Amino acid sequence: xxxxxxxxxxxxxxxxxxxxxxxxxxxxxxxxxxxxxxxxxxxxxxxxxxxxxxxxxxxxxxxxxxxxxxxxxxxxxxxxxxxxxxxxxxxxxxxxxxxxxxxxxxxxxxxxxxxxxxxxxxxxxxxxxxxxxxxxxxxxxxxxxxxxxxxxxxxxxxxxxxxxxxxxxxxxxxxxxxxxxxxxxxxxxxxxxxxxxxxxxxxxxxxxxxxxxxxxxxxxxxxxxxxxxxxxxxxxxxxxxxxxxxxxxxxxxxxxxxxxxxxxxxxxxxxx
Amino acid sequence: xxxxxxxxxxxxxxxxxxxxxxxxxxxxxxxxxxxxxxxxxxxxxxxxxxxxxxxxxxxxxxxxxxxxxxxxxxxxxxxxxxxxxxxxxxxxxxxxxxxxxxxxxxxxxxxxxxxxxxxxxxxxxxxxxxxxxxxxxxxxxxxxxxxxxxxxxxxxxxxxxxxxxxxxxxxxxxxxxxxxxxxxxxxxxxxxxxxxxxxxxxxxxxxxxxxxxxxxxxxxxxxxxxxxxxxxxxxxxxxxxxxxxxxxxxxxxxxxxxxxxxxxxxxxxxxxxxxxxxxxxxxxxxxxxx
Numbered sequence: 001x002x003x004x005x006x007x008x009x010x011x012x013x014x015x016x017x018x019x020x021x022x023x024x025x026x027x028x029x030x031x032x033x034x035x036x037x038x039x040x041x042x043x044x045x046x047x048x049x050x051x052x053x054x055x056x057x058x059x060x061x062x063x064x065x066x067x068x069x070x071x072x073x074x075x076x077x078x079x080x081x082x083x084x085x086x087x088x089x090x091x092x093x094x095x096x097x098x099x100x101x102x103x104x105x106x107x108x109x110x111x112x113x114x115x116x117x118x119x120x121x122x123x124x125x126x127x128x129x130x131x132x133x134x135x136x137x138x139x140x141x142x143x144x145x146x147x148x149x150x151x152x153x154x155x156x157x158x159x160x161x162x163x164x165x166x167x168x169x170x171x172x173x174x175x176x177x178x179x180x181x182x183x184x185x186x187x188x189x190x191x192x193x194x195x196x197x198x199x200x201x202x203x204x205x206x207x208x209x210x211x212x213x214x215x216x217x218x219x220x221x222x223x224x225x226x227x228x229x230x231x232x233x234x235x236x237x238x239x240x241x242x243x244x245x246x247x248x249x250x251x252x253x254x255x256x257x258x259x260x261x262x263x264x265x266x267x268x269x270x271x272x
Numbered sequence: 273x274x275x276x277x278x279x280x281x282x283x284x285x286x287x288x289x290x291x292x293x294x295x296x297x298x299x300x301x302x303x304x305x306x307x308x309x310x311x312x313x314x315x316x317x318x319x320x321x322x323x324x325x326x327x328x329x330x331x332x333x334x335x336x337x338x339x340x341x342x343x344x345x346x347x348x349x350x351x352x353x354x355x356x357x358x359x360x361x362x363x364x365x366x367x368x369x370x371x372x373x374x375x376x377x378x379x380x381x382x383x384x385x386x387x388x389x390x391x392x393x394x395x396x397x398x399x400x401x402x403x404x405x406x407x408x409x410x411x412x413x414x415x416x417x418x419x420x421x422x423x424x425x426x427x428x429x430x431x432x433x434x435x436x437x438x439x440x441x442x443x444x445x446x447x448x449x450x451x452x453x454x455x456x457x458x459x460x461x462x463x464x465x466x467x468x469x470x471x472x473x474x475x476x477x478x479x480x481x482x483x484x485x486x487x488x489x490x491x492x493x494x495x496x497x498x499x500x501x502x503x504x505x506x507x508x509x510x511x512x513x514x515x516x517x518x519x520x521x522x523x524x525x526x527x528x529x530x531x532x533x534x535x536x537x538x539x540x541x542x543x544x545x546x547x548x549x550x551x552x553x554x555x556x557x558x559x560x561x562x
Contacts, residue, residue, distance in 0.1 A: 032399025032439065210392070213500075
């Protein structure tokens with residue numbers, strides 16, 4: 001590592017070494033993912049790579065193993081519902097904060113973005129006691145509240161950054177031309193900030209689908225999320241079914257990404 | 273004239289009226305997060321205190337004096353520190369290459385860098401278990417090049433935990449460094465070279481200091497994310513590395529001591545809040561200087 005650091009800068013050889021290093025880095029990044037996708041198509045009974053023969057038997061097993069299907073549906077439903085709730089809560093807040101510069105507004109903005117930074121395990125544990133005390137306990141409602149907290153921050157972040165980059169004068173022009181504030185919002189502001197809302201919701205959904213720590217405390221025997229089921233499955237047995245469900249989840253995430261890409265392009269994702 | 277004036281008045285009112293009640297927009301989000309986020313965390317802080325015995329801070333005293341718990345607190349910090357240093361060393365050259373050399377490939381490479389975020393952490397961790405297995409491809413490879421003559425145990429130890437942690441967190445480091453490195457004026461480096469500085473000293477005295485902001489952002493972000501993570505420790509460490517979140521996760525259903533569990537959560541919270549505070553201070557300094 002350090003010899004590489006010392007050598008790369010001067011001359012052609014340094015760049016060749018750095019190119020090779022970067023290529024190896026991306027092999028490192030994708031090797032564990034590629035191997036899981038590959039293993040999901042194995043015809044063998046155990047997890048091993050390389051393997052002999054391909055089959056879809058592990059996908060059939062997924063279909064037959066009820067907890068995987070049920071929890072995947074719960075996770076999807078939960079991710080979409082909490083993202084929708086987050087949009088309703090975070091977009092108005094972003095509209096306010098995007099045009100406010102005072103110290104109070106800065107503090108509020110930091111507070112609304114804080115749930116991303118606080119360890120999900122601590123949020124989940126604290127909420128378990130709180131929600132049990134007010135009679136919500138472990139239920140889908142509890143999962144919904146917990147996931148909405150974090151989703152608000154993701155939607156806030158992208159919406160705020162897009163809204164701040166949008167010129168204020170467009171909204172004012174609409175108002176001067178006689179548009180009511182509601183009409184200005186629907187016809188001028190909303191289309192302008194829509195990429196930010198979409199990007200934030202996508203982040204929120206992807207994070208929600210994968211967030212074990214947030215869901216861990218609230219799962220019941222009937223209602224629980226996919227990561228929780230995957231973890232308990234993995235702790236009991238080590239077979240390619242995990243590879244298959246992982247691949248399905250990845251495919252769903254890629255599909256969601258493509259929908260956002262087709263709707264608004266991915267540029268909004270890179271604004272922050 | 274009067275009509276025009278009256279008209280301009282309504283315009284002003286139309287633009288101004290919502291403004292006075294505009295703060296209402298923030299109420300739903302703020303109320304939701306105060307009730308379901310701030311209040312439970314505050315409750316948790318109170319729960320961590322010991323109201324029964326005379327010493328309010330007995331739970332924290334246990335965490336910081338009991339050999340076992342102290343070791344866990346220290347290990348949490350050490351693992352996060354090592355992970356952060358490793359991601360910086362591994363990620364910086366990649367960021368450097370992507371900014372200075374990738375050219376048209378920079379955008380596709382950026383996409384490749386964020387693509388793993390589309391997969392679950394459990395999937396990536398499972399992937400390492402497959403690769404590092406006794407008869408896995410890494411052991412086969414090491415055997416083939418003659419480095420080992422029988423399979424070695426790569427799993428269930430600190431090595432596999434660090435590999436898993438770095439693998440998950442290194443994209444965040446690279447993504448933090450790239451924008452700052454992109455803003456570094458290459459003419460400064462050229463000037464240093466023209467004035468006789470060697471390639472190496474140009475890098476260490478010009479490029480590296482100028483990309484400090486990106487390094488700081490990445491270091492704080494990775495340290496924070498690392499402090500809260502436990503899936504890699506759980507699935508790749510097999511108990512060889514026990515950190516606070518892992519202990520909370522494992523003991524939650526077993527332990528009867530709710531106060532101690534809350535205190536552990538709060539220590540974790542304090543570590544993260546300290547990171548956030550440092551970050552805020554550093555970005556504030558920057559604003560003041562401008």
